[in-house]
Amino acid sequence: MLLIFLVFIPLIASVIIYPLGKLLKHRVGYLASIPIIASLSGLLYIGIKNYPKLEIFEVVEWVKTPYINVSLGFLIDGISFPIALIIALVTALACIYSVSYLEHEEGHSAYFSYYLIYTTGMLGAVLSTNLIQFFFFWELMLVPSYMLIAGWGYGDRRRVAYKYFLYTQLGSILVLLSILYLGVTLNTFEIGLLNISNLLLSIPERLILTILFVVGFGVKMAIVPLHGWLPEAHAEAPTPISVILSGVMIEVGLYAIIRIVFPISLPIWIGSVSATILMSLALLSMIYGGIMALTQYDVKRLLAYSSISQMGYMFFGVAAATATGIEGSVFHIFNHGLLKGLLFMVAGVLIHQVGIRDMRKLGGLASRMPLTAGLAMIGAMGIAGLPGISGFISEYLIFLGAFSSASIYKYLLVLLATLATAISAAYMTLFIKRVFFGPLKEEFNDATDPPYSMIIPMLILGITAVVLGIYPALILEYIIPSLGFLMGG
Amino acid sequence: MIPYAPWIVWTVPIIIAFIHPLLEKISGKLRDFMAIFAVFISAVSAASMIPDVIKGSVVINGVEYHIPYDWKLEGWLPLPTGSIEVGMLIDPLSVFMANIVGWIGLLIMIYSIEYMHGDESITRYWMLMNLFIGFMQLLVLADNFLIMFFGWEGVGFASYALIGYYYKDEKKYWIGPYSPTHAGMKAFIMTRIGDVGLLVSIVVIYIYSGTTNFLALSSNFGWMGNLARDGLLAITLLLLFLGPVGKSAQFPLHEWLPEAMAGPTTVSALIHAATMVKAGVYLVARVTPILYLGYASLGELIYPSLNTFFITVAWIGGFTAFLAASMGMVSDQIKKVLAYSTVSQLGYMISIIGVAGLLIESEKLFFEGYIAGISHLYSHAVFKALLFLSAGAVGHAIGSYMLRDAGGLKKYLPRTYLVMFIGLAALSGIPPLNGFFSKDGILHLLYAEHMWPLFILLSLTAILTVFYSFRLLGLIFYGERENLEHGHDTHLHDPGPFMMIPLLILAGASVVGGFLLPNLHGFFEFWAVEGLGIHIEKITLQSFLTSTFTSPILLVSLGIIIVGIYPAYSIYIRGALSAEELLEKYSVLRGIWRFLFERWYINAIYYKVFVDGTRFFSEILFKFIECNGAGQKIKSFYSSLAEEFRYIQTGYYRINMIYVLLGLLMIIILALILGV
Numbered sequence A: 001m002l003l004i005f006l007v008f009i010p011l012i013a014s015v016i017i018y019p020l021g022k023l024l025k026h027r028v029g030y031l032a033s034i035p036i037i038a039s040l041s042g043l044l045y046i047g048i049k050n051y052p053k054l055e056i057f058e059v060v061e062w063v064k065t066p067y068i069n070v071s072l073g074f075l076i077d078g079i080s081f082p083i084a085l086i087i088a089l090v091t092a093l094a095c096i097y098s099v100s101y102l103e104h105e106e107g108h109s110a111y112f113s114y115y116l117i118y119t120t121g122m123l124g125a126v127l128s129t130n131l132i133q134f135f136f137f138w139e140l141m142l143v144p145s146y147m148l149i150a151g152w153g154y155g156d157r158r159r160v161a162y163k164y165f166l167y168t169q170l171g172s173i174l175v176l177l178s179i180l181y182l183g184v185t186l187n188t189f190e191i192g193l194l195n196i197s198n199l200l201l202s203i204p205e206r207l208i209l210t211i212l213f214v215v216g217f218g219v220k221m222a223i224v225p226l227h228g229w230l231p232e233a234h235a236e237a238p239t240p241i242s243v244i245l246s247g248v249m250i251e252v253g254l255y256a257i258i259r260i261v262f263p264i265s266l267p268i269w270i271g272s273v274s275a276t277i278l279m280s281l282a283l284l285s286m287i288y289g290g291i292m293a294l295t296q297y298d299v300k301r302l303l304a305y306s307s308i309s310q311m312g313y314m315f316f317g318v319a320a321a322t323a324t325g326i327e328g329s330v331f332h333i334f335n336h337g338l339l340k341g342l343l344f345m346v347a348g349v350l351i352h353q354v355g356i357r358d359m360r361k362l363g364g365l366a367s368r369m370p371l372t373a374g375l376a377m378i379g380a381m382g383i384a385g386l387p388g389i390s391g392f393i394s395e396y397l398i399f400l401g402a403f404s405s406a407s408i409y410k411y412l413l414v415l416l417a418t419l420a421t422a423i424s425a426a427y428m429t430l431f432i433k434r435v436f437f438g439p440l441k442e443e444f445n446d447a448t449d450p451p452y453s454m455i456i457p458m459l460i461l462g463i464t465a466v467v468l469g470i471y472p473a474l475i476l477e478y479i480i481p482s483l484g485f486l487m488g489g
Numbered sequence B: 001m002i003p004y005a006p007w008i009v010w011t012v013p014i015i016i017a018f019i020h021p022l023l024e025k026i027s028g029k030l031r032d033f034m035a036i037f038a039v040f041i042s043a044v045s046a047a048s049m050i051p052d053v054i055k056g057s058v059v060i061n062g063v064e065y066h067i068p069y070d071w072k073l074e075g076w077l078p079l080p081t082g083s084i085e086v087g088m089l090i091d092p093l094s095v096f097m098a099n100i101v102g103w104i105g106l107l108i109m110i111y112s113i114e115y116m117h118g119d120e121s122i123t124r125y126w127m128l129m130n131l132f133i134g135f136m137q138l139l140v141l142a143d144n145f146l147i148m149f150f151g152w153e154g155v156g157f158a159s160y161a162l163i164g165y166y167y168k169d170e171k172k173y174w175i176g177p178y179s180p181t182h183a184g185m186k187a188f189i190m191t192r193i194g195d196v197g198l199l200v201s202i203v204v205i206y207i208y209s210g211t212t213n214f215l216a217l218s219s220n221f222g223w224m225g226n227l228a229r230d231g232l233l234a235i236t237l238l239l240l241f242l243g244p245v246g247k248s249a250q251f252p253l254h255e256w257l258p259e260a261m262a263g264p265t266t267v268s269a270l271i272h273a274a275t276m277v278k279a280g281v282y283l284v285a286r287v288t289p290i291l292y293l294g295y296a297s298l299g300e301l302i303y304p305s306l307n308t309f310f311i312t313v314a315w316i317g318g319f320t321a322f323l324a325a326s327m328g329m330v331s332d333q334i335k336k337v338l339a340y341s342t343v344s345q346l347g348y349m350i351s352i353i354g355v356a357g358l359l360i361e362s363e364k365l366f367f368e369g370y371i372a373g374i375s376h377l378y379s380h381a382v383f384k385a386l387l388f389l390s391a392g393a394v395g396h397a398i399g400s401y402m403l404r405d406a407g408g409l410k411k412y413l414p415r416t417y418l419v420m421f422i423g424l425a426a427l428s429g430i431p432p433l434n435g436f437f438s439k440d441g442i443l444h445l446l447y448a449e450h451m452w453p454l455f456i457l458l459s460l461t462a463i464l465t466v467f468y469s470f471r472l473l474g475l476i477f478y479g480e481r482e483n484l485e486h487g488h489d490t491h492l493h494d495p496g497p498f499m500m501i502p503l504l505i506l507a508g509a510s511v512v513g514g515f516l517l518p519n520l521h522g523f524f525e526f527w528a529v530e531g532l533g534i535h536i537e538k539i540t541l542q543s544f545l546t547s548t549f550t551s552p553i554l555l556v557s558l559g560i561i562i563v564g565i566y567p568a569y570s571i572y573i574r575g576a577l578s579a580e581e582l583l584e585k586y587s588v589l590r591g592i593w594r595f596l597f598e599r600w601y602i603n604a605i606y607y608k609v610f611v612d613g614t615r616f617f618s619e620i621l622f623k624f625i626e627c628n629g630a631g632q633k634i635k636s637f638y639s640s641l642a643e644e645f646r647y648i649q650t651g652y653y654r655i656n657m658i659y660v661l662l663g664l665l666m667i668i669i670l671a672l673i674l675g676v
Helices: A002-049 A080-101 A108-127 A131-152 A157-186 A191-200 A203-221 A230-236 A239-269 A272-295 A299-320 A323-354 A370-383 A391-403 A410-436 A452-470 A473-486 B005-026 B028-048 B050-055 B092-115 B122-141 B145-163 B180-209 B222-229 B233-247 B256-262 B265-274 B278-301 B303-328 B334-358 B363-398 B414-428 B434-448 B452-477 B497-532 B541-550 B553-573 B579-585 B587-597 B599-626 B630-646 B653-674
Strands: A055-064 A069-077 B057-060 B063-066 B069-079 B082-090
Touching: A002 A055, A002 A069, A002 A080, A002 A108, A069 A080, A069 A108, A069 A131, A080 A108, A080 A239, A080 A323, A080 A452, A080 A473, A108 A131, A108 A239, A131 A157, A131 A239, A157 A191, A157 A203, A157 A230, A191 A239, A203 A239, A230 A239, A230 A299, A239 A272, A239 A299, A239 A323, A272 A299, A272 A410, A272 B599, A299 A323, A299 A391, A299 A410, A323 A370, A323 A391, A323 A452, A323 A473, A370 A391, A370 A410, A370 A452, A391 A410, A391 A452, A391 B069, A391 B180, A410 B180, A452 A473, A473 B069, B005 B028, B005 B082, B005 B122, B028 B050, B028 B092, B028 B122, B050 B057, B050 B092, B050 B497, B057 B069, B082 B092, B082 B122, B082 B145, B092 B122, B092 B265, B092 B278, B092 B363, B092 B497, B122 B145, B122 B265, B122 B278, B145 B180, B145 B233, B145 B256, B145 B265, B145 B278, B180 B222, B180 B233, B180 B256, B222 B233, B222 B278, B233 B278, B233 B303, B256 B265, B256 B334, B265 B334, B265 B363, B278 B303, B278 B334, B278 B363, B278 B497, B303 B334, B303 B452, B303 B587, B303 B599, B334 B363, B334 B434, B334 B452, B363 B414, B363 B434, B363 B497, B414 B434, B414 B452, B414 B497, B414 B553, B434 B452, B434 B497, B434 B553, B452 B553, B497 B541, B541 B553, B553 B579, B579 B587, B587 B599
Parallel strands: none
Antiparallel strands: A055 A069, B057 B063, B069 B082
16 A cells, blocks of 8 residues: 555645644645655655565556446556656655745645645656546646646746646647547556557557657647747746756656557657657757757746756657667656756745846855855756766766667767757856856845755755766666566567 | 775775865865875875786786776666676776876875965865866776766866866956856867767767777777778767867867966866876877777778778877967967967877877887877876976966066076976977977877878977977066066065975976886887787887987977077077067068967857857747747637637527537437447
8 A cells, every 4th residue: 555655645635734834834844745755755665675676566446337447556666666756855855945935925825735736646647557547647736736836936927827737738638538549449548558559559540649649748748849838837936846847747748658658659669760750859859948048047947948958858768769768768857857956946046045036137156155056066067967967877878779779860860969968068057157156246245055944955956966976776777677568578 | 006096096086075175174284185185195096006007917806817907896887788887997008197197186286285375265176176186087097988988077077167266257367358167168068069979979889889898899899890881980980089179179179278277277287288188188099909909800891981080180180289389379378378289289199199090000100109199198298287387386476377477587486497498398399308209209100101291290380389489488587577666576486395396396207207208118018919919129218219319300300499499589588589570570470470369260260150159049049939939829729719619608598508408419329329
């Protein structure tokens, strides 16, 4: 029952947190982090106990009628474990981080309740074993995030949240259609049984389903040109929510592609033409996101575009459809959660401590906030792909995987993708230079590093990123054993 | 060997780097001591490996292994196709480089005590310097491409952070129109473009060979053959070479190094002269023997690709040497002259290793060229560190690095004058200093092999080198000291012992270094015989000197010196001619001067095309696609959809009921069809 427990405990806790929030104000955030930390500890316990070959399956009956029979199943294996782990880690840290961040805001009860429901949604979507249940959790992570943006965001937050909702809902409809079609044709909703689609689906059917799924999930992943919602939503969301949106939520879409789309479409996916098309699409995201990030002056918007670019890397590895590429993508999901989470937290520190997020008005803060500057440097260099910080290894694996793909243009594609890391280096050093270097402006003379409740989550993310950069096997050992099954071996 | 020496060499500085913030809390003295002690440990461990390399075998945990020995830790990066391990390689090249980095690093660290004294964020300085030395040692000792890339990017980061060390961008640290943080960024991004090529070639080589390990790559050549059959060998090697082009500041990625001088002078000496920029040369030197062995076993199959590669290497190096030396003749800043000179000298090393590759058919000539490159690397590390550090002493005294603020310093800074004179003489290749012997080796090989175009290019470059060296000497130390009314000038003095002792040691090394080259040759002999299967004659000091001083190339060398010194001496030292008057008189000279001063306009073009171009392009995209594009389309799609559906939402009770009935009917029909 451990898996069910660790998925649902935040949801259950949300009911308790709501009334407590009225009493404790923003400090209820500390309490709200407890159920997430419980989930995180549960995951770590499972991970350490089953190192390195991890496969745990739990099932209970959920809907039982004469016509539809859906059970509630949870599976944790080498692919879902790192992703669930990073979700739990980032949400737990962002929850603690929220406490100081929300000091001067209203509605703490509702905020933390939604927050917990959101966490359950993401964990559930990653660990689900059947499509109906997956879709249930998929929508469960949309609704609270919509409310969080609309309620606590910046700027034109209602419109931005509405846009976010409409975009992702459009994607969800495609996903739902495909799920229903699959369920009816295969007579099962079990993800583990999708392999049998080999026998029951014709090639055109698979092709259409693949396209629908990729577009549907692609909206969530913000693959260019389906990315319209992301820059605004990630920039205007309250910063702890940006941490989650960019750090882990959009990656759930990619996870869904690996888990759900791969089994039904692997034979066509591996072909040269489709690999080339999908990799080019990913490449477009990388370069486009990077170039857009170069023009931004708003810190959070720069980071949002950077997420589009980084999502391109992860999709690149998956699009290559090779074991190494997927290993790299899954690991990059983990690393991006750490690094982008860290960077959004840095942006939040700027908003909280200085009150400015326009980089043209910032400058010289390194002397006033040395710790924040150091952590920002780790995040920025990690995104820029500096070895020694975890992002490098996963990017390397992605390129390795891409080069062994079937595409005949792989040499060119890998070259261009690697060139995109130079763009990442450019916008990230530009970000560091504009915010932290240069002469200190007078109005920032009193700026300081943020309180412990903000700095400690950032430290944990930064240190984890460095540790994994030096010893990546800690996570990779889990991923390797599950790859064979995924690739149909 | 000290137990675990190849690991201690790089881990100790990195670990100490991270505990500097804690040490600072205890005491500033302890922190300074530990910073230097870490490098000392690193240098001693590196030195302890020398006897093993000469002996040709190393004893580890009681077992004797042959050199080259690869000390591996298993299972660092698990992959579906096996795993990549962390390992340290003990062979002549790695140990040689580790010693250069360690010992020159140590001298520069000692010099830093006085030079950086009183700097407000000295902890960050020590931290980054230790980090740099650790990563540099990792780079040279790594046994495979991927671990080497860790060091490679690590030193790149340290370089970025140290160029932008004065991150508050005070005006006095600017180099021309560029602030220190801008210069750091420029260096980081420009070398990054080179690293892209390197990384791609590492990926390609791994896919074809299943390994990134240097020894494994040089024992099984199937990968080279397969790459050649797919027509990818030449392009892969050229992409690999892009890494050294960026790191060692070769054309067309040489433009970052002049601005890199914005960092503290010790940083310029250590990173941008003696060690990091040598990483590119090191990598070429690391790969060339692998290619040599590949040629020995595959022959004609890969020869055309190798030839393309080595011609490119030789000519990029040769051209860069000339290009940078020409810019060095007109620069207005002491450190910038030295930076151009570094680029130029790196060009020599790269070029001669490329030439060695072109002579791959003859094992003896290949080795001679290879050693010539290594020798010059060694000489240059010593005399260029010396030059930068003495430039630091000059800057320390007059508080500026602009040539117009210098002049007439000979009588105020006699000891600095002495060491800088030795450095510049070594750079010019005046016998019997180390620069003479190593440059002579390069020219000798080109002459003996009748490679006239390169020979002429590099001899011409040597003339320019002599000219700018003595121009620098003249402008700093000769002439009249102006502005003597400034009280500051009466306090001009040579630096104290912490700066002077490293300078004297390096000056001494420049004097005797040339006579140690036969030993360097001997250091590589065993490996050449065992590893490459090359049968070479041993060189003694006597035979080395005889061959050097009886060769016709000696006359060429002397000619170069005379032709170069004469104009520099008469303009800048004796003052018989005035540079300004000459420029005024001859418009051709003025044109050349402007062309060189603007760095052949390469920098300006890069900024126009790549920086402004990218900015322009991305702003256009942002404006026309991002703000008016897909986002708006979706919105209008939804509103038009809503407009359509509005017609069925009439609000009439009767019509709504009809919809309900229709819906029920459909459900019943469906249920009947599906037979529930």
